[in-house]
Amino acid sequence: MDLNRVILIGRLASDPELKYTPSGIAVTQFRLAVNRPMSSEARQNGQEKQADFISIVAWRQSAEYAANYLGKGRLVAVEGRLQVREYVTQDGQKRRDTEVVVDNLKSLDRPKEGAESTGPRYADEGAPDSYAAPRPQPAAAPPARRPAAAAPSAAPASRYQPPAEEDEFDDPFADN
Incomplete structure (x- = not known):
């Protein structure tokens, strides 16, 4: 088994930069600084922490989440x-x-007060704490477009709309 x-x-070593492929799929790349564990002996000798800088690639909603809600220095x-x-x-x-390649991405801290912000990057009110990428599916037809939004009504629209006329259905187990 593999x-x-x-x-x-x-922590993010830089701000994620959102790009799109020619087919319109969101992608972002950033580097993550991960501290190496230190032995107590190394700490006592005054050695500095060492970090590995690891390339991270996020696609689709994970890419948009990273670009919109994460920035340099954020713990993830x-x-x-x-x-x-x-x-x-x-x-x-x-x-x-x-x-x-990201499957799940979760913010583990909140931005510092007074942090410089460009656009919605640090607007965490209402932002999800994490994003789990959907499972990959085989390539198929492009996603269907949603119909234009209808005028707002007093009652919220229900997902299930019963048929206008109830028809008898053919139940092979029903007694006739």
Whole structure:
């Protein structure tokens, strides 16, 4: 049995930058600073903490959540899978990048009071604390568009609308 699961807790080393693929799918990349555990002996000797900077890639709603509600210095938990991406640079060199692809992303702190803000980035009122990405589904037809919103009514719309006329249904087990 194979298992590719990564769980990290760390601080964002930079603000996530939201981009879109040509097909309109949201994607963001950022680096997560994760402190290495130190032995008590190392702490007593005055050694500085060491951190690993790990590349994180978030797609779709996770990408939008990261870009809208997270910023540099925020403490987050990332759950995902490890991926090695190979590519060729413009000068023809082959490169490999190891990154974590997000399945679940959770903010573990609130922004500091008076933190500089650009737009809704730190507007955490009403923001979800986490976002779990939907399970991947096989490629299919593009999602159906929602119909235009109707005029507001006094009563909220129900998801289930009974048929206008009740018809007898064919029940193979019913006594006739």
